[in-house]
Amino acid sequence: MFKTEDDITDAGDYPSIYQSARCGNFCYEFKDLLPGDYFVDLHFVEIICTNGPKGMRVFNVFMQEEKVLSELDIYSIVGANKPLQLVDARVSVGENGTLVLRFEGVCGSPVVSGICIRRASKLALKTKAEYVVCNNCAAEIEVPQIKLLKSKAASRYEKKIQDLTHQCQLKTNECYEAWMSLTAANEQLDKIRMELGDKLCQVHSLDQAMEKQTEKLKDVSDKYERDQRTWVAAIDNLDKKIKIMKREQTQLSFEAHECADSVPELNKMVFAVQGLVSQCEDLKLKYSEEQAKRKKLHNQIQEAKGNIRVFCRCRPLSKEEISARYSTVVDFDAAKDGDLGVLTGGSTKKHFKFDRVFTPKDDQVDVFVDASPMVVSVLDGYNVCIFAYGQTGTGKTFTMEGTEHNRGVNYRTVEELFKVANERSETFSYSISVSVLEVYNEQIRDLLATSQTSKKLEVKQASEGVHHVPGVVEAKVENLKQVWDVLQAGSNSRAVGSNNVNEHSSRSHCMLCIMVKSKNLITGECTNSKLWLVDLAGSERLAKTDVQGERLKEAQNINRSLSALGDVISALANKSSHIPYRNSKLTHILQDSLGGDSKTLMFVQISPSENDLGETLSSLNFATRVRGVELGPAKKQIDTGELQKMKTMLDKARQESRLKDEALRKLEENLQNLESKARSKDQVCKNQQDKVKDLEGQLGSNIELHNQMEKQLWQTMEKLKGKEEAYVRLQNKVKELENKIREREHSESMALQQKVKELENKLKERDQHQSECLFLQQKVIAPLAWFYYVITSMLQKLNFVLL
Helix, strand or coil: CEECCCCCCCCCCCHHHHHEEEECCCEEEECCCCCEEEEEEEEECCCCCCCCCCCCCEEEEEECCEEEEEEECHHHHCCCCCCEEEEEEEEEECCCCCEEEEEEEEECCCEECEEEEEECCCCCCCCCCEEEECCCCCCEEEECHHHHHHHHHHHHHHHHHHHHHHHHHHHHHHHHHHHHHHHHHHHHHHHHHHHHHHHHHHHHHHHHHHHHHHHHHHHHHHHHHHHHHHHHHHHHHHHHHHHHHHHHHHHHHHHHHHHHHHHHHHHHHHHHHHHHHHHHHHHHHHHHHHHHHHHHHHHHHHHHHCCEEEEEEECCCCHHHHHCCCCECEECCCHHHCEEEEEEECCEEEEEECCEEECCCCCHHHHHHHHCHHHHHHHCCEEEEEEEEEECCCCHHHHHCECCCCECHHHHHHHHHHHHHHHCCCCEEEEEEEEEEEEECCEEEECCCCCCCCCCECCEECCCCCEECCCCCCEECCCHHHHHHHHHHHHHCCCEECCCCCCCEECCEEEEEEEEEEEECCCCCEEEEEEEEEECCCECCHHHHCCCCHHHHHHHHHHHHHHHHHHHHHHHHCCCCCCCHHHCHHHHHCHHHHCCCEEEEEEEEECCEHHHHHHHHHHHHHHHHHHCCCCCCCCECECCCHHHHHHHHHHHHHHHHHHHHHHHHHHHHHHHHHHHHHHHHHHHHHHHHHHHHHHHHHHHHHHHHHHHHHHHHHHHHHHHHHHHHHHHHHHHHHHHHHHHHHHHHHHHHHHHHHHHHHHHHHHHHHHHHHHHHHHHHHHHHHHHHHHHHHHHHHHHHHHHHHC
8 A cells, every 4th residue: 555645636536545545466355245237437647657657566456357458547537646547347247146346457456546336226218119101111210219300300490590691691782882882981081091191291392492492591501600710710820820930940040059058067067976986886895884784783683583583373263163162262352463362161261372374364475574574584694493383273374375266374484585586686696496395203204305215314413513405306497487386296295184173184294495595796705594494383182183004003103203393493592502303304303593693583373263262372482492592693504615706706896897897988988979969969050940931931921921811801702792692582571472372271270170071971971870780780790699509508408309
C-alpha cells in the first residue's frame, strides 16, 4: 500500500479514495455472489511515479479471465495525481457465485485505488411493431416504432424549415435593398467632402503664397541692414589695423636701437657665466655635506626611538569566527597613540604600549608607511632586520608577502629600495641581490635552489665577523618583475601544512635576505649591507592544534626555535654576558641583526577572537619584552679594503677632471651662442626695417582701398532706396489681394454652409432608414433564433429516444 498527502485534482466528493493505492500483480476473488449480471467500477490514480515518464507503468486488467483493459498507462492518459475511472463494466456471475478480478503488469507493477461492484437491474422494454408500405411493390415492411417516429418527426420539421428559409430569404432581399440605398448616400457625402477639401487646399495655397511674399520682403530689408553693418565694421577694422601698424613700426625702430646698444654687454655676460660655474662647484660641496648631516640626523632619530621597534597588527574576525559568534577582546580606542587594550575576563582589561598599533581597518599601505624609513638605512650602509611574530593564523605571511594585487612588506620594501636608488643615481651606484631561505625542522633549506642537494647548509662566520650561509643562491635583481618572480618562487617552495587552527599553516621560518652593495660616486666610499625580512612560523599549542606524526615533529621544532628566540631576547633585555644565539638555527642566522650592529623592527600579529585570548596575551607579553631591549647604536658596514680606496681615489680624480672639461666646454658653447645671438639680432634689425618700408606701402594701398569702399557704399545706398520704393508697391498689392481673398472666402463659406445643411438632412433620412432596417432585421433574426433553438431541442429529444 502507498499513501500520499498531495491534493488530487478533480477527485469529486471523496478525494481520500485516491490518496492511497495498492501496487503489485494481484488478483481479487469475490465469493458468495448471487448469479446474474453485475456492474464493476475501477478507480485508478498515479501517486508513485508523479514525474513520469510515460510508459513506466503499463498493465492489463482481466474480469472472469476476460481482458477488459489492455496495456493501460495512467500517466500517459491523465498524468499524475488525477483520477482515472472505468465505469459500468458489465460482467456475469455463474452458479458458483464467484467474481475474479486480476491485474497483470506489462511494464512495471499495476496500481489500483478502489473497486466498486453493484448488481445490474432488469429493464424490459416492449415495443409494438409497426409496418411501412413500400412505394414500389406495395409490400408491408416491419419497422421498429422508434424509427417510425423519427421519420415522421423529421418530415414535419423539414416543412417548417423550408417555410422559415423562404421568409429569411425575403427579409435578406429587403435588407440588401436598404444597404444599397445607404451606400449611394455615403458616396454622395464623400464627393461633397472631397470638394470641400479641394476648396480648403486652395485657400491654404493662397495663404502660403502671401507668407512667401512677406518673407522675401523681410529678407531684402534684413540684407540691406546687414550689408550696412558689415561695411561700417570693415571701415572700423581698417582704421584699427592702421593704428596697430604705426605702433609696430615705432616698436621695431626701438628694438633696432636696443640691439645696437647690447653688443658691448656680451663680455660682461661671459664673466657672469664663469662666476656661475664657480658657484655650482661650491653648491655641490655643500650638497654632499648636507646629505651627510641628513643621514646622521635620520639615524639619530631611529636610535632615539629604539633599535628594536615593535609594531602590533590585529587581523579581522574570520567567517568561521563570525558564524561561531566569537566576540572581540581587543580594544583599539587609543591605537593612534600606540596603546592597546585586551579584555582578560569580565570588566578587567590589560594595557600594552607599542611604537605603532594597526587596527583591522588599516591596509598594507598604512603598515608599510611606518616601516619604510628602514629602507633608507639599508641604502646608507646599515644592516636591518624586519620579522613577523605571532600565533598561527594571525596573518604574518599576509603582512610580509601579501598577494599579487595587495602586496606586503617584502615587495614594497624592494620597490622602495629601487625608487630611492634611482633618486640617488647621480651620486650613488647600487647592486642588489636576493636570497630566500627557510628553517624547517632545524635544517636550513635554500628555496631558490633548482635541485636540493644532500649537503647540509650551515651558518659560518667570515673573517670580518659577519655571519653568513655559504652555498646559498644569490639572485641579482634589476627591476620589480624579477623581484616578484624570486619571491613567488621562494613562497611556492615553502613548507606548509594543515591543522585545527589554520588550513594553510606555515611549517617553517621563511627568511628573505636582500644584500645591497653601494658606492658613493663623489667620495668613493663603499658599503655592504643586508636586509633580513623574516616570516616566522606560527607559535601554537600542541593540545589546540591536535597534530600527530610528522606534523607533531614540525610543531615541536617550531616551538623550540621560538623558545630559543625568547631566550635570546631575555638575555639581551637583561644585558647578560652570554647570549645563547647557537641554541637554534634561527637565532644563529639572525645574530648580526640581534647583536647590536643593525636596526631591528618586529611585527607582532594577534587575533581579536576570544577563542585565541591565551595565545594573544602570550604574543603581546613577548613583544613587550622585545620592545625593552636596548642594542646600542647601529654600525655602518663600510668596505675598508686598501685596493678599493685607491680605485675610489682614482675614480674621483677622473670624475673631477671630466667635470672641469665639461665646464670649459659649456663656457665655450655659451660664448659661441652669445656671438650667434648678436649676429641674429643684427639680421632681425635689418628685417624689421624692411618690414617698416613694406608696411608704409601697404598703408598707402589701404587708404586707396578705403576710398573705393566709400564709393561702393554710396552706390549701394542708392540701390536700397529703389528697393524701398518697390517694397511699398508690393505692400499695396498685398493689401488688395487680402481684400479679394476675404470676399472669396465669405462667398465660398456661405455656399459650403448651404451644402452642409443639405448633407445633414440626407444623413437624418439615412439614419431613419437604418433604424427601419435594424427593426426588420430583429424581426427576422428573432424567429430564426427561436426556430434554431426548437430544432436543436427536438433533435436532442430524438437522439435520446433512439438511444
